[in-house]
Amino acid sequence: MQITPIQLTFMLAAVITLGSALMVVSARNILHAALWLVASLFGVAMLFALLQANFFAVVQVVVYIGAIAILVIFAVMLTRRVMQDSGPQVIRAWWLAAVLAAAVFAGLVVMLSSWRGFWNLPPTLANPDAPLVQLGLALVSPNAYVVPFEVSSVLLLAALIGAIYVAFQRK
Amino acid sequence: MTWLSDPITFITQWLQHLLAGWGLSPGLVQFLMDFIGAGALATGAMLFVIFLIWYERKIAGRFQDRLGPNRVGPWGLIQPIADMLKIFTKEYITPDGADKFVYNLAPILMVASVLLMWAVIPFAVTIYGVDLNVGALYVIAVGALGELAIIMAGWASNNKYALLGAFRVVAQLISYEVPMVLALLVPVLLSQSMGINTIVKAQQPWFIVTAPLAALVFFICSIAEVGRAPFDLIEAESEIVAGFNIEYSGLKFGMFFVGEFLHAFTSALIFAALFLGGWQGPGAVQYPILGFVYFAIKTGAVYFLTLTLRFSVPRYRIDQMMAINWKLLTPLSMAVLIVTAVIEKLLQSSPAAVTDLALFIANLVVFVITLELMRRYAGRQRRQENQKAAEPLVQQTGISA
Numbered sequence: 001m002q003i004t005p006i007q008l009t010f011m012l013a014a015v016i017t018l019g020s021a022l023m024v025v026s027a028r029n030i031l032h033a034a035l036w037l038v039a040s041l042f043g044v045a046m047l048f049a050l051l052q053a054n055f056f057a058v059v060q061v062v063v064y065i066g067a068i069a070i071l072v073i074f075a076v077m078l079t080r081r082v083m084q085d086s087g088p089q090v091i092r093a094w095w096l097a098a099v100l101a102a103a104v105f106a107g108l109v110v111m112l113s114s115w116r117g118f119w120n121l122p123p124t125l126a127n128p129d130a131p132l133v134q135l136g137l138a139l140v141s142p143n144a145y146v147v148p149f150e151v152s153s154v155l156l157l158a159a160l161i162g163a164i165y166v167a168f169q170r171k
Numbered sequence: 172m173t174w175l176s177d178p179i180t181f182i183t184q185w186l187q188h189l190l191a192g193w194g195l196s197p198g199l200v201q202f203l204m205d206f207i208g209a210g211a212l213a214t215g216a217m218l219f220v221i222f223l224i225w226y227e228r229k230i231a232g233r234f235q236d237r238l239g240p241n242r243v244g245p246w247g248l249i250q251p252i253a254d255m256l257k258i259f260t261k262e263y264i265t266p267d268g269a270d271k272f273v274y275n276l277a278p279i280l281m282v283a284s285v286l287l288m289w290a291v292i293p294f295a296v297t298i299y300g301v302d303l304n305v306g307a308l309y310v311i312a313v314g315a316l317g318e319l320a321i322i323m324a325g326w327a328s329n330n331k332y333a334l335l336g337a338f339r340v341v342a343q344l345i346s347y348e349v350p351m352v353l354a355l356l357v358p359v360l361l362s363q364s365m366g367i368n369t370i371v372k373a374q375q376p377w378f379i380v381t382a383p384l385a386a387l388v389f390f391i392c393s394i395a396e397v398g399r400a401p402f403d404l405i406e407a408e409s410e411i412v413a414g415f416n417i418e419y420s421g422l423k424f425g426m427f428f429v430g431e432f433l434h435a436f437t438s439a440l441i442f443a444a445l446f447l448g449g450w451q452g453p454g455a456v457q458y459p460i461l462g463f464v465y466f467a468i469k470t471g472a473v474y475f476l477t478l479t480l481r482f483s484v485p486r487y488r489i490d491q492m493m494a495i496n497w498k499l500l501t502p503l504s505m506a507v508l509i510v511t512a513v514i515e516k517l518l519q520s521s522p523a524a525v526t527d528l529a530l531f532i533a534n535l536v537v538f539v540i541t542l543e544l545m546r547r548y549a550g551r552q553r554r555q556e557n558q559k560a561a562e563p564l565v566q567q568t569g570i571s572a
Contacts, residue, residue: 005202031326035273038319055365058308066315066348070341073322077334132304132365 010050017043026089034076038069052124055132176458179298183208212300213286216433223432224251227478234482261421269418270327277324278419278426284316285433292440293368295450295462306367307355310441311348314396317434318344321415324427328418336414339404339489344396346496351392353504357385357511358445361530367441371449375523379446381530384507384538386446388500393438394477395496397431401484404492439474440466447473499545506537 020040027033041064048057112118138144190200232239240247288310290300303309318341325337359365362373379386395402416427447469450462510533518526
């Protein structure tokens with residue numbers, strides 16, 4: 001079987017994503033775990049880029065690496081005993097979790113293999129701008145996702161105001 | 172005459188024919204070409220820093236009424252090369268208790284985050300790394316990697332000043348990203364695209380005319396993002412020694428230095444591309460090399476402006492820095508975005524000249540309102556301060572004798 005460059009890149013991205021995800025849960029130093037999480041999220045951005053979803057790849061980096069990962073790192077740094085935790089890393093029922101994870105993975109593979117796109121390479125898009133425009137229109141169209149979009153915006157705004165209220169000191 | 176008017180395309184085609192002539196498959200040729208292109212662009216950018224350092228030191232000298240470097244080579248041109256050789260020979264010192272891997276990764280990531288921005292900048296009509304349809308957002312995204320590098324450096328150094336510096340920088344960078352992205356949305360809105368190539372082509376006239384306030388906000392934010400005076404709280408020598416890079420020495424420190432210089436110049440490049448028409452100018456489409464020259468001149472002008480600010484404005488206090496961002500730039504950029512969107516939609520069917528004029532006038536109105544609000548705010552502050560000063564000391568401190 002001939003391996004195309006895109007398949008090679010996919011494998012690389014998959015290895016980066018999964019390997020870093022493994023390191024997130026196995027790293028002793030919690031700050032290293034946070035940095036491995038960044039690498040893992042970057043791998044997901046690579047997968048988006050491979051699917052020609054440039055917008056999602058970039059948003060993945062902006063939101064998850066630029067904001068959430070930095071927030072996580074901040075939180076980790078403000079926690080005490082960053083590197084002194086030396087307890088066991090697995091619980092007794094770890095095999096149960098492993099079986100469950102394997103079952104979910106197998107189920108997903110079985111379900112997805114019936115989808116016709118499962119065995120094909122992604123087609124090259126004629127107009128790479130089109131999906132982005134469609135997404136933008138769908139988010140503000142009454143027939144599509146305007147209500148969920150607005151509701152989540154209000155939720156985020158409420159969280160923002162709540163955070164300010166909690167932190168605010170009355171003079 | 173293509174080799175004269177469009178040298179990069181000429182070289183690319185020549186190299187492509189050469190590689191294809193060796194019997195390589197087209198996919199491999201494309202891969203090699205991309206590889207060589209990325210390498211050449213990154214190397215060129217890094218080498219350009221040598222010139223930038225000389226230029227900046229020379230300008231700094233003139234601003235401070237001295238000559239600047241003038242001993243090594245004509246007009247001191249070889250001075251940065253001498254400095255570079257010196258920094259190569261310096262010893263690497265890794266502090267005790269440092270997190271080695273993270274400590275060494277941070278300077279690399281810092282330079283990489285800036286170099287990645289060069290991938291989407293169109294230098295001329297035919298000279299660009301990649302025409303990404305989300306280029307404007309991409310620039311913000313890779314900028315986030317720089318923040319990550321700073322926080323990694325600050326934490327891994329195992330030094331309290333480094334960590335304090337890193338916290339400060341990240342607070343500053345994350346805050347100024349908000350108005351920066353909002354201001355960036357205005358050119359995106361006007362050109363109806365997030366690709367930087369399309370934004371450059373859409374500038375008839377330049378966006379600094381139709382969106383002067385967005386340009387102003389973007390300019391201020393880009394200075395803050397680089398962390399240069401007046402926003403150089405990052406390495407406030409009098410407060411936190413040198414900030415996040417205090418423990419770095421030799422070339423590792425040099426990488427942070429290169430990252431900062433390159434970032435400052437890259438900000439000027441992006442500003443010129445987004446608001447000053449990029450490579451646009453008379454004859455730039457027929458002769459791409461002319462576009463390159465126009466782009467260089469525009470970028471040079473913006474860069475000179477940032478240098479002027481750097482050497483003539485004192486550093487802000489941290490509360491002032493935050494107040495400028497959250498009380499002035501963020502509301503202003505939101506107002507500009509809303510006003511631009513409304514006008515653009517209302518005047519959709521009218522000729523372009525009318526829309527441009529309306530946008531310009533609306534920007535002026537918003538600017539006047541902002542100035543008036545600022546005047547009132549400052550007046551209120553001053554009255555409060557005067558009142559405080561007039562009160563007896565006992566009331567102020569709450570201590571009675």
